[in-house]
Amino acid sequence: MPQFNDTELTAAVIQSFEEVKNPRIKFLMEELVKSLHGLVRKTDLTFAEWEYAIDFLTRVGQKCTPSRQEFILLSDVLGVSMLVDAVNHREREGATETTVLGPFYVGEHKPMPHGTDVSPSLEGEKMFVQGRVTNLAG
Template sequence: MAQFNETELTAAVVKSFEQTPNPRAKFLLQELVKSLHDYVRRTDLTFAEWEYAIDFLTRTGQKCSDIRQEFILLSDVLGVSMLVDAVNHRDRDGATETTVLGPFYVGEHKVTPHGTDISAKLEGERMFVQSRVTDLAGRPLANVPVDVWHADGDGFYDSQKPSFATEGASSRARFITDADGRFFFRTILPCSYPIPTDGPVGEMIMQTRRHPMRPAHVHFLVNAPGYEPLITHVFIGGDKYLDSDVVFGVKDELVAQVETRSDAAMPDGTKATGPWHLMTYDFHLKPGEGLAPKPLGAKVAEPA
């Protein structure tokens, strides 16, 4: 008869999954059991701590809804989201670095003409973004859809606002690269912003004396046939949170030095009404396969 003591219990639970039909599911479950049991032993976990953890996870689930995904936020602030991204993109071979999708991706965006001001309804410092998509040899990739989205000057995404359902997208669009792999658009300069702190994840961040801030960035999803989909951010150089992003998403290569300009016109000839900013960043894609991601967990969720 099995003796379910401290050491033999783990082996018994691992063995209980031996008949799992899917080999990958079997492996993942057995490794999870080993890691969890090892954590309990190494920490001498008390009943009170175990009960607190159960309550924390229960409240995390209860905070999830059609417009919020607290478990993604938990994954982000524990560095799990970025670690999953890292182990799935170990060999970049000169391709642009990846980072997390972020749960404010709401699915396929509307195709928009080059030069459009995607933040026309918003107040803020104006910014012109110019970019090019190439392969690893620098050859342009034409007719490639590029989704872009970012927060507004107050640190909110359009889909966080009640007006999203009636007024539609803002600071969000899809562009198709031209024959030279280029696309460009106008917008506002995004700002750094806090993740939500009104739920259990925010409670954990505040109680552990971590700050809740993300550095300013623009999201890009580049999806060219015959190449790995590229999910990344471009961060605004000089942001004070670049070295302490609450979700650990910053990589040196993804920081753009955004120029402040006083030219009378932007690169596409649009008249400037005052100082403006110029972001220039090119994307290099790696050959391969893959599907563009779907929104994670909900129509709208917490920042990443």
Template sequence: MPQFDDAELTAAVIRSFGEVPDPRVKFLVEELVKSLHDYVRKTDLTFDEWGYAIDFLTRTGQKCTSTRQEFILLSDVLGVSMLVDAVNHRQRNGATETTVLGPFYVGEHKPMPHGTDISAKLPGERMFVQSRVTDLEGKLLAGVPVDVWHADNDGYYDSQRPDYETTGPSSRARFITDAEGKFFFRTILPCSYPIPTDGPVGEMILQTRRHPMRPAHVHFLVNAKGYEPLITHLFMDGDKYLDSDVVFGVKDDLISKIEKRTDATMPDGKPAKSPWHLMTYEFHMKPGAGAGAAPQALGVRPSEAA
């Protein structure tokens, strides 16, 4: 049996993967080994510290359920989700900026008519969202499915509620753009909220003296055939957590100015309860292959987080 010191061991482990048939898999595994071994050497990692790390990862996995993905949350708060997003979307060329999916996407949403109040049963200040989808030259894109979802006035997503299985979806829906690329709906004004802190990820955030807050936002997944799928948020201008989002997801182009209105009617001509808020935004899609599929086929895994 060969005897390895701390430097020779890394080379030996890398050699052990020398026959991996897929070049990309081989590269990924080798780089992972290098990075992990470098971390251990640089930090002089102790047995107790490594044991704590294993226990933390074990508890993270145990916290995952069909409606909660603690590993996505861990990826988010360490900035890994946004880093993966950044390296995969370096050249936007005028397309709308992307950001994290978050852990509360629960798969395909139910299509609803334009103007639907997706938060009809919830308290909160009312908001009208009007938007349209175009390509980079301004061509209006019709028939595009747009999934939307956001937290309620208490900062919870529907899937976090214990009665979710019986009450069903709330503050989430799918809209299909019309012939002019438009879609619109009613909802409530989102508020800033904390990520779940009852698991190992929340424990880490609190123990390291980071705040757990996300600025108020609405999620959008725009999936036009012939274009790159767009996963993004729109953030509320003026939110005090815009500069310190716990998952590092804010981009300047995604901050939406929300108008407070007192008009007796909303933009679709229907009565409004004053006051109300108006969000307006235009999504610009980048051409690409692989779009037009169900979200799961885009690498979007259903989960019930934020």
């Protein structure tokens, strides 16, 4: 087996993707390796820290079920979900900012008639809000 220094190893891993047929997948894998290898170099990641990270990701995966996706929650906590949304909606000048549902989304709510008090059990002064949803053309 050949010996590699830290920069040669990154190049060798990227070279291993040469046979990937889908150019987008190939590009994404190359960028992932460059970024991850860069993080390891920049932080001088230790064996113990890497083992902790692998254990953390393993435990996240073990919590997933067909109806419970913990990795999307992790994506939300790390801000990746919003970042993906932001880069996919750059050309929205003049529009309300987009958003993702996020880690606190609890599912669809039942429809309520116009004018319904959405906080009937909360104390405090009631507030009336009126709005209108339009497209960029008004």
